[in-house]
Amino acid sequence: MGMCLFIYALFFLFGVVPLVSNAQQLSSKECENLGFTGLALCSDCNTFAEYVKDQGLLSDCLKCCAEDSNDATSKIIYSGAVLEVCMRKLVFYPEIVGFIEEEKEKFPSVRVQYVFNSPPKLIMLDDGQQKETIRVDNWKREHIMQFLREKLKTTAAV
Numbered sequence: 622m623g624m625c626l627f628i629y630a631l632f633f634l635f636g637v638v639p640l641v642s643n644a645q646q647l648s649s650k651e652c653e654n655l656g657f658t659g660l661a662l663c664s665d666c667n668t669f670a671e672y673v674k675d676q677g678l679l680s681d682c683l684k685c686c687a688e689d690s691n692d693a694t695s696k697i698i699y700s701g702a703v704l705e706v707c708m709r710k711l712v713f714y715p716e717i718v719g720f721i722e723e724e725k726e727k728f729p730s731v732r733v734q735y736v737f738n739s740p741p742k743l744i745m746l747d748d749g750q751q752k753e754t755i756r757v758d759n760w761k762r763e764h765i766m767q768f769l770r771e772k773l774k775t776t777a778a779v
Contacts, residue, residue, distance in 0.1 A: 645684060652685035656756030662686055664696065672767050698774055699752060701730035703744040708735045717741045720762045728769050745772065 647655070666682035673679065704721070711718050721733055743765075745753040757765055 647681070647684045652681075653756070655681045655685065656758060656760075657682055657685040662697065668771055669764075669768075672764050697753075697772070699745040699747050699772055700774055701732075701746040701749075702728075702769065702773065703732055703734050703746065704741070704757075705734045705736050705739050705744055706741045707737055707739045709737070710740075714741055714758070716760065716762045716765075717757065720765050724762060724766055727766070728773065730773055731769060743768070 663683065663686040666679065666686050669682055670679045704717075704725075706714070706717060706721075725731060725733065741757045743755045743757055744751050745755065755768075760768075
């Protein structure tokens with residue numbers, strides 16, 4: 622992960638990766654605090670914008686993404702995911718509770734893992750290996766479902 626960040630930083634410094642709509646890029650820590658650690662590609666922000674109409678969130682997403690090629694094979698798809706949450710904090714996240722209780726069964730490759738003091742996050746997996754982590758604190762149930770439909774292999778999502 623550190624080497625990828627280093628290579629991306631080199632590309633950014635030498636102008637290989639263009640800035641998105643002249644927006645100031647945020648640091649990886651700032652992006653993580655905003656909940657965009659897994660939305661690495663700007664095409665993901667465009668998909669996100671179809672379902673979330675908050676221009677502030679979209680702007681933050683665009684400040685945290687990297688341009689991807691127009692090649693359809695560049696779209697990242699995962700084999701599964703873990704929804705990690707703290708059971709004691711679930712009372713503060715009714716949308717997450719609604720997803721777990723009413724929608725989770727539609728996604729057989731998604732499992733729920735209860736971890737003490739963990740903020741709600743999706744850990745995207747490929748062949749059992751953790752690839753991306755996305756904070757979903759403020760996501761609505763519909764947004765979680767749509768994101769999983771877009772990012773999981775078609776055999777995984779119903």
